[in-house]
Amino acid sequence: MKKRLSLLLSMALAMTVTTPAVAAWYEVTGTAPMVSSIEDARTNAIKDALYRAVNFAGGDLGNIPNISKLITNNRNQYQFANNEIRYMSIDKVDTHRGNIRVNVRIDIYPEASTCHTQQYKKTLLFTHIKVDSPQQAVMGSIYDVGKNFTKVFSRQVELDSHSFVSLGATQYDVNAHTPERVKMIAEDTGAQYIVTGDITDLSATYLKYGDSNMSINREFAMKIQVFDGKTGVRVMDNNYRDAALWPFARTSQVDTSTARFWESSYGHMLRQISRDAMLDLENELACKMTLPEVVARFGNTVTLNLGRIHGVQPGDKLQLWHTGSFIDQRGIARTKVTRSEISLTVSRVYENDAEATINQADLAASVQIGDVMNKPLPNTYN
Template sequence: MSSSAKLWIPALLGISALPATAQWYETTGRAMIRQGDEATARAQATEDAVKRALLFAGVSIRSVQQVTDGLLTQESLQVESSGEVQNVQLVSEMTRDGYFEVTIRADIEPTEAICPTMAYRKKLLITPFRLAIPEQAIVGDLFNIGKVSGKVFSSKLEEVGHSSWPAAYNNPIDVTALSYLERKALQQQLGARYVLSASIEDVSLGGTTGTNWTFWTDADRDRYYHLQVQVFDLAEERTVFSQKYQTTALWSHRKSTNLDPDYFRFWETPYGQAAERILNAAAMDVEEAIRCEPLQAEVIQVKQNQVLLSIGKAHGASIGDTFKLVHRREVPDSFGRIQPLLAVTELTVKITQLSSEAAWAESVNADLLANIQAGDLAMPNRKPLDDFGDEADITED
């Protein structure tokens, strides 16, 4: 792609699952080759591929460095590891279009029970990434770095997000300042329980690096990229995930040189590449943090023994999935604040029709649902990760 192409999203990785009975997962990782350094690109591509395999299998990515190091150093191109990762094999590697590609196969057995909501995707609202100190963006013309970083992050999360589903929300919002009724209205309006906000805290220049022997150029300097990411649960008014990421990279451009992040040229620089690695790491951490979070569908309509739920194909729902119905009441606490009170019923419904973000479900015992009303909730029962039923479109009366 030419440097003039308008918004470049860094290339991402593919993933596919082999038959579940064998517990083998195959993933492909890619990393840009910088200044001819294929060894570093190979290591980064391998690490990404291992992380994606672990995420897809539903296990923690904390052991990825050990596995990656073993995979890169063992002559047999495989590593034995206790616990979650039983075996990792290098399938192929190649260079293409300035990238190093590595494909691996991993035999993974989770040591912990997989959470019941992992097979579903939670809609995650991505608010605009904020540049905390805009004055720091003057050198290099990086005023768009917040907006573009948000797009790059969302693109990466789409690739690894087997339990999350990023959706752009273009208005900045302070979720911690919302009342219960405001949070509830936001959930109903946008069909999402989780909100991600991020702030780029520092893009300033550091000290000079090396010796500048040419008087007509500016000295090389370090430049910082500090990112703060938070995921907030609107339903329970709590922080699900909060993490700060920091990196430093060489900035070798003159003060008068503009490197708008909307363009490919920015992401080719050492600084752009360092920022991309931070965004990739953040996307993986968010996916791991949200995959076992609760998922509740809201009852939109009740019709005899059927309910219309706010969950659909986009969430990973399938024909035949079952849900427990939950009564929701709103009561004031001792401080006068409205709080939800949930009561799980004995009623179970099964999905019979699907659209993108809604589903009709009927009582498994043909019971009338007279006590259920709009605003109540449905909690999914556990379903296998490879359970994908036939789908039918919702039809209107």
């Protein structure tokens, strides 16, 4: 599957007080398999084109979910407000080997102040997504579809996300009733967020054409939850549902870890859901503060648990926050974070961690393991 992305014309140069930004037209060919209907395939192909254009332009991927519902309308031109994506024109739609291809021209105005350019990348840990009703997985014996979907989802984040770094998957389960377990796992792995999920529907519908031809349409419904590793609180709860042709024989056993499955019409649909979920993470969590943590202190130097892969660079200025805990009136343990007067400067950067120097040497003794930092915006740091 070959997709062409070319920059056509730089339209304008807008000068601001801090950083220049450029508006530009992009021509993109997006594709999507026809797994359920032509209308759904057209929408998915447009979303594919939007993703590739925004990713190439260095824009905010979180803007795509904000306009996803608008592009379901069958129109040739779209104009958006309050978004980096300003205008979109559908120039051509055709079919090729079972795929819908759309040629789209998109006007994008990347903003220099977008969250993924100002914050360090956040660490995500996945738990294995479970199949709620194993009896629904009997057809094809796809009992491991949740485990393998987790791997695809984690890989999607690792390769394509602007705001997150995947730590892979853990075998431990978490839910809204286990906040202490969430915090314990997050502390052990260095995860800022833990992603879990449940597959709630794998049912199939038999469609008959003529006297003997029959096809199988299979559902896929999933609930995704995200928990804050510091507090154990649920910060995101989304549901996804789609259906696609099940191309395998009813009595065959399907290995959901193979390319044969993931390149099928049903596998393509699951990959589209994986991308949608990744874009929702970008939309809902990219602007949350990234909090590197103090994991060691030697004199006037501390070690942070974020490094080069998270976007940390030598010379970065950081603000320190002291962490503590207390018991509220209901007997529930709470985490308390207090802003300090201590600032730090990153001195050395490694792959997964970094060292920073405490700028106020006389206050170094008050820095404790577990204290967190944030990277203030350039115009707010003092």
